[in-house]
Amino acid sequence: MFVADLLLLLRYSVATTSRVHPVCVLYLNKSFLCTFFFTEKKKTELCQELSLQARDLRFQHSTSLTARNNCIIIRMETLKAIVTLNNLLVFDFRGMGLERWLVLELAPQLASQTYSLPFEFRALEAILQHRVNTLQTRLNEVEPVILDTLESLVDPKILSADRSKLHVLLQNSKSLSELETDIQVFKDSLLKILDEDEMIEELCLTKWTDPRVFEESSLGIDHAEEMELLLENYYMQAQELGNTARELKGLIDDSESVIFINLDSHRNVMMRLNLQLTMGTFSLSLFGLIGVAFGMNLESTFEEDPKVFWLVTGFMFLGSGLIWRRLLSFLGRHLEPTLVIHFIFHTLLFIFNCQIANVFFLVDTPSLEKKSERWNKMIILSV
Amino acid sequence: MFVADLLLLLRYSVATTSRVHPVCVLYLNKSFLCTFFFTEKKKTELCQELSLQARDLRFQHSTSLTARNNCIIIRMETLKAIVTLNNLLVFDFRGMGLERWLVLELAPQLASQTYSLPFEFRALEAILQHRVNTLQTRLNEVEPVILDTLESLVDPKILSADRSKLHVLLQNSKSLSELETDIQVFKDSLLKILDEDEMIEELCLTKWTDPRVFEESSLGIDHAEEMELLLENYYMQAQELGNTARELKGLIDDSESVIFINLDSHRNVMMRLNLQLTMGTFSLSLFGLIGVAFGMNLESTFEEDPKVFWLVTGFMFLGSGLIWRRLLSFLGRHLEPTLVIHFIFHTLLFIFNCQIANVFFLVDTPSLEKKSERWNKMIILSV
């Protein structure tokens, strides 16, 4: 029988009537090979056969693991199974992506003879392993995406966070939270059993029918002890997954802080640059006013002197440059708020001095050479 | 008897005097149908009938579940009930929206014969189911609103958060907190019983009167064990609700971070654009100053040369453009704060060079062709 045919059979052969559940029964035949067949049964039939209550077959909680009347009833999200002494029944397996696992992985795993453990141990181990693998797969899907997204978001060179990446991060962060909850629920369901010795013993189905199984083994280990080891093993695997998920959550938080500091830093740098340019514009406006004044259609008596044009033009450009340099050096030295006011009045004084100097110096043009020297000194002193 | 009439009867038939409590009594008649009648009783009468203390009928805590003197006293927020061996008494049910539930759901649920459990089990199950349903309903109301609001708030395209949606979010976040507390209180009240085997046994009223009920059942399950399963079932349902609520809280926190990063990113982008325009305005102001200078009513000796107009105008526009391009490329290359100062002095040097070039080049107009070539080279070099 080919696997592909089997999978096809599995998918279509069983009619889906509402009250009838598709069941996959796996059992070990006499040559210790795992055989399986697909059937469909009514709930009531199953209850009678396994002498369980209808309630037990409802699998109410998303994750549960209980022993009831010599059966182990397991639900791990989509996987609903009942383990008896010799059979493993898997319910409602279709449309859940479980077919491949059932045929290709579960059957060989149950048949493997490496350690001669009773059937229910092997079935339980296969199912718990499948659950941990599922959780691990989900973590493996989420982890690299989050790490990549964070890597590109905390890149110090970027000015603004890429919004599509934020969306990806948010989606994966949500998946991570759900994964954390599922891991926690899985851990809790195992811990509940590990905390009560009675419940562990109930899970050892063989113990009540064939207590001498373990006596044959050389190591003299107990049924319950073996079961505890098995459950503890998967508990610790889940805990390792949980630790990784928690660290990832912490990394997201830390990275968000770094993104905020990055964005804030960028903003401060741009604001400083903006402030420096505003200082320049202010200086140009201040000295441009002189030009506007001379541009008025009013008589200023200097109209005819060709030297005055160059003097005023030079004063405008030079004055702007000097004021700007003072403003920049002020910004560079300290950004203390209390000092700003002092600076501004200091600067105002300097400006009015310059203007007065300008006016005086324009009034008597003959002594122009002398004045210009004095004026240069004045600028040097105040700068 | 029609349901509508019944509901009407339920609402108006019982006079509300202050000391008299409306009581709805539900019991199974001999044909195992659930019958109910409405009456009103004084507290003292009830105490005597049930041999309880007055204190027990005060239902002090919002959520409690205790066994007292062969009665189970339950309060689940608005629902106050006492379960005896054969009766279920519901108190103060009016105005709480409980009428419909009493008549349409509770009565059939008590009468259902699917599993032949004693009366108190069925009553307790009905009440706990009602409580979990109420909590589930509240979560179902809050969850989609929060998800929708967050969906629209983290939309990367929006510039500013919609304040009305923030209000909705805050309101629902508050409701979610209250729901979380209620779920926790419900879980705690169940856990308190689950942790003590004595209390579980006290809840099994039938055990003390008719201990053989369960012996008849085929499964040989114990009273206390059955009760533990029942309580545990609802405990786990509440835990699943709690997990969902906690995940939702986490999603709100994560989304808030994303909203902040979004708003900050938008701001940085706008600030960069603003800075680019400020650079443009600065460039125009700087070279506009030349125009202002030539606009002064002062003699510059170039007044009559028609070429000078085009040269100066060209220089103003071209100079502005070049300076702006330099500023933009500087911004694009690096935003390091230490480099800004270097850049500015570098630029200042360039500007003064240009101005000097301008002046020299205007002074001797004959050699205009040569100069313009040299000047072009100079610009190319400095850009």
Added chain:
Amino acid sequence: MFVADLLLLLRYSVATTSRVHPVCVLYLNKSFLCTFFFTEKKKTELCQELSLQARDLRFQHSTSLTARNNCIIIRMETLKAIVTLNNLLVFDFRGMGLERWLVLELAPQLASQTYSLPFEFRALEAILQHRVNTLQTRLNEVEPVILDTLESLVDPKILSADRSKLHVLLQNSKSLSELETDIQVFKDSLLKILDEDEMIEELCLTKWTDPRVFEESSLGIDHAEEMELLLENYYMQAQELGNTARELKGLIDDSESVIFINLDSHRNVMMRLNLQLTMGTFSLSLFGLIGVAFGMNLESTFEEDPKVFWLVTGFMFLGSGLIWRRLLSFLGRHLEPTLVIHFIFHTLLFIFNCQIANVFFLVDTPSLEKKSERWNKMIILSV
């Protein structure tokens, strides 16, 4: 005896010497009325009378409840009391606002015969009730202030948070933290007793002297069981207070996030408006430069043509408007940082095109009609 007189008496009759403690003794007289008198005793006298150690009367911890040598020693913050079989002694009650409670509430409560509980039960209940009431009162004071302040702070219309309200919030948030601690300490002190059955039994003073008190009661309830119920009742009341306080804390945190998002949103909106105006100013500066150019005292050969004035003026206003509109539509369409650069060079190209068009079109005025058509097309195309 009038209450007012009594309160006066209470306040002034007892001289306050340092070593002498004012004590209020309450006891039930034979007609089951609560009588009380005020006295002052030395610590050593008290120790001998109650056969306690000096250490027991030091009331070291702010909240404690212990049984010692047939006395219950209670301290609840300001209230220090010792309950014996027949008496309730309250210490250092003056200046603590306890007088009114002692006379008006405690005495009647102790005398009430509703349930015939032993004296120590009633005394303990009165004191615990008083403690819970005090905590409830503090919560009731803090809660509405916080809710009101938050309500006005999260108002989406306000531009900046009212700083005086922030101060109020901070103060009440601090009070809330202290209240939470006090509730927790109260809960812990009750839980310590509830966790140990021995300690509960020690609190039942009557049990050791008159164990048959409860046998007389119809309900057959035990001393210790009754005490457990009593303590548990107040434990749960404290827990409800604690839950409310915790929810309030959560609400403050959530509201702070909303306030931040609100302020950030306002800032983004203002920044967008600012950017739009900066765009306008930039456009006006750019085309104003043309005006400045024609304002220069240089010969442009168009001086005499009256049409040129209207053409250039129109070009300036129309050009500014068009550029601004383009900038605004660019801002509206996308705020992507990478596109800004493309946009700016695109715009620069458009501007230079316009200027070239302008220049060419001014050079040959005869073909003005044709050119203006072509120019209009060019503008339409580039917009």
Added chain:
Amino acid sequence: MFVADLLLLLRYSVATTSRVHPVCVLYLNKSFLCTFFFTEKKKTELCQELSLQARDLRFQHSTSLTARNNCIIIRMETLKAIVTLNNLLVFDFRGMGLERWLVLELAPQLASQTYSLPFEFRALEAILQHRVNTLQTRLNEVEPVILDTLESLVDPKILSADRSKLHVLLQNSKSLSELETDIQVFKDSLLKILDEDEMIEELCLTKWTDPRVFEESSLGIDHAEEMELLLENYYMQAQELGNTARELKGLIDDSESVIFINLDSHRNVMMRLNLQLTMGTFSLSLFGLIGVAFGMNLESTFEEDPKVFWLVTGFMFLGSGLIWRRLLSFLGRHLEPTLVIHFIFHTLLFIFNCQIANVFFLVDTPSLEKKSERWNKMIILSV
């Protein structure tokens, strides 16, 4: 013997060789006075004398309290001590600031006869008291500094946080964290003993040698019970310290939120003011363009009419004022982003209307009176 001499002796008399430990031995002499002498012993000698293992004298953990072979071995950070039945040995006390405490406080405390407790109780109490006092002192140092710093940082009037105060806050916040850890470690070490009755009994050294000590006391209290009370007392004192520290941490967090809201509010207010001034500058630029247009050296045909000067000047100032008022009222009414676009196109329309009105109205000056009326109406309508 003078205390000063003693302290001097204590500091210098004992030579510090590497292998030899300075030991201060305190014991009660027969007249029940606490005598002490200083000596130095080798570790091996000590081990033999006290019959302890070398490992026990290594005091590996910073906080530990264990009973070993009829000795209580205590380490509380710098204080290393061993309590035997009759002696208290303090090790390595020099350079730790312990000398003063040893001489002035510990000795009298051990000798005090107020309650006749065995020696080891008094020694243990003295050491635990010293530890709690040390923790209390550290909290007392940190608390007022933090409260003061926060008080000045949350001051709503300040524009920017004082950076030196932030540094102080950070330092003290770190100290507080370390203090919290130390309190927790102290609590844990006491709790470990309180949780196991055996360990408590081991601490009662007298019990094994002279079990009748307590029988003599009037109160009939047990050794172990007394020890439990003693440890519990210091546990609760530590818990109160821990609560205070935790509240302080919470206050720092709350205050930081308030500081952020304060800074954000200030920024929004400044941004609004900036926006209002940008609006003013924009209005002035817009109408200044008219002035620039008329300043061009181009023929506008109005040059000679003196009324036009006043009309245009008035229009410029009045128009700027009106536009600014409209912009301000727009800002005041609503800051909705969607409305900004509508507003801007509305305003643009208004401006173009005004300009057209301006142009038309300037063209035919005769009908000036009529036009001006119509124009006024238009302005009124559009405002």
Added chain:
Amino acid sequence: MFVADLLLLLRYSVATTSRVHPVCVLYLNKSFLCTFFFTEKKKTELCQELSLQARDLRFQHSTSLTARNNCIIIRMETLKAIVTLNNLLVFDFRGMGLERWLVLELAPQLASQTYSLPFEFRALEAILQHRVNTLQTRLNEVEPVILDTLESLVDPKILSADRSKLHVLLQNSKSLSELETDIQVFKDSLLKILDEDEMIEELCLTKWTDPRVFEESSLGIDHAEEMELLLENYYMQAQELGNTARELKGLIDDSESVIFINLDSHRNVMMRLNLQLTMGTFSLSLFGLIGVAFGMNLESTFEEDPKVFWLVTGFMFLGSGLIWRRLLSFLGRHLEPTLVIHFIFHTLLFIFNCQIANVFFLVDTPSLEKKSERWNKMIILSV
């Protein structure tokens, strides 16, 4: 045999076939010296020799410590070891950096005769010590880097956070999280044993073969008690590491808040400075409009009066200065948003007053002296 040779031998002598594990066996020879040899064994051989199951040799979890069939199976991350009564087997030691430790530290430690503890105690102690040392080393690597980075990041003088340092911080913060998890896992694995007395006894291998070992010792200490002390010692060392790591995490969080406040403060100071300059630019634009008005080619009738030039120029500069001073003092006094509007209309009024004064005063030039006085008063009043 030289150590270097030995290390070389260790590295190359053992061929690495896939199924064969390199094993280092350490044992005490008869002269109580620790001898070791390197060998390679198949898993199945090992299982048979030690009578363990194959599963036990898979070392599935990263950190585990279990007793199985008179062997202690230990895995501490890279270190996989099995302790038997007389041997210590270390597996897969190559390429893990364990060689040096094996030869130089482990061997002498096992041989040391200071306290005559059984072999398994000494082996366990050596391995746990190695694990704690590894964790300590990792903390020592991370701690100074984090402290340095934070120190430079919270520096109040810096305007923007150094992005490369943020990256370093993020990397180390991640390492710290991983370290915290590892410490927690190590603590949990020890705690699991410490919580169950049975498991402690299982670890004492000698107890089952030679129970009289401890009876010989003078101190009469028990096997299990000794083992508990040993494990507890390393548990507490791990806890101290954990506390340090937790404090470091807290410090990072606190520092991030301080960095945010720092950046925000800087931004506010820059914004204030920007606002002050915007105020200046606004003032200059406002009064520059007068200059632009007079620059228009329109007849203002003042063209010929030389005094008017100086008056208007003075008015422009003086007016700008006064308005700016008013704006600055307004900013200094209060930043309340409601007052801004009042201020602006107040200022507008003042400006229009000035302009009206200006216009009136320019109209009749003869009474210029009088007007100027009145005008000065007006300015003084309004300022």
